[in-house]
Amino acid sequence: MNPKIQLFQAAVFIAISLLIPGGLESSLPVPVKKLWQPLEPGLELGAFVPQQKSESGDSVIHILRIDLQFFEFRLLNASSEAGGQRKSVREWVQKYGLIAGINASMYQKDNRTSVSYMKSGNHTNSSWISKDRTVLAFDPISKNLPPAKIFDRDCEKFDDVRKQYRSLIQSIRMVSCKRKNVWAPQEKKWSTAAIGMDSKGRLLFMHVRSPYATHDFINILLELPIDLQRAMYVEGGKDAQLYIHSGNHEYEYLGNYATGLEESEGNHISWPVPNVVGIVRIPQKK
Secondary structure (H helix, E strand, C coil): CCCCEECCCCHHHHHHHCCCCCCCCCCCCCCCCCCEEEEECCEEEEEEEECCCCCCCCCCEEEEEECCCCEEEEEEEHHHCCCCCCECHHHHHHHCCCCEEEECCCECCCCCCECCCEEECCEEEECCCCCCCEEEEEEECCCCCCCEEEEECCCCCHHHHHHHEEEEEEEEEEECCCCCECCCCCCCCEEEEEEEEECCCCEEEEEEEEEECHHHHHHHHHHCCCCEEEEEEEEEHHHCEEEEEECCEEEEEECCCCCCCCHHHCCCCCCCECEEEEEEECCCCC
């Protein structure tokens, strides 16, 4: 294990870390030697504390690992409904019967439209193809294609991906197809929600409430024992949310305000957002 990464040293510490403000914990503590807590077949939740601590909060990084043999993706947009309203990630998940959800992308000042290309089936939320290099694609045209994948426009052609998948979300690249941190260093720090992919094709919903500079956060993710190969940024600050409701397990992780606020003064509200990507179970053959 990379010595820079400190995992939880006791089950009590792990249990407490999952009970961060805004978090709902309804399961037993994770065993000390396990990196991942199984929630149900194909779904695991990890909690990691890096050596590089944030200046506030508990520095815990929560990661939901999704096996695409058991789950498929859904993109939900307020713009797809007449008079559609923004909702918190928790409300989106609960209303549409998802198992988990995370921000789909940052959005424009109209509080509905993604800052980059976003399409789900026959509904196009944003037709603007920005300079951003990553695309999360799912709902493939052919069964021979991966059911979901993060594409890098430096390794794959966007026009080809659009012909192969019905649903696409374009966003800012964090980890390239060459497994490189491509985010420039900066001083500003904030909470982050991101989506990643490992070498086995599993998708990762990643969330940290404690503020980190994004460049530093990417380096931390690359050092974690999660086999991260590609990643894209989906939201930051108070809007960054991850919600999970799997059986008796329920968790809600919220983003915080800008750097400098104490945890007691921070955000504890599930803010409404216009676009959410989530997962539903695939019926398994008996």
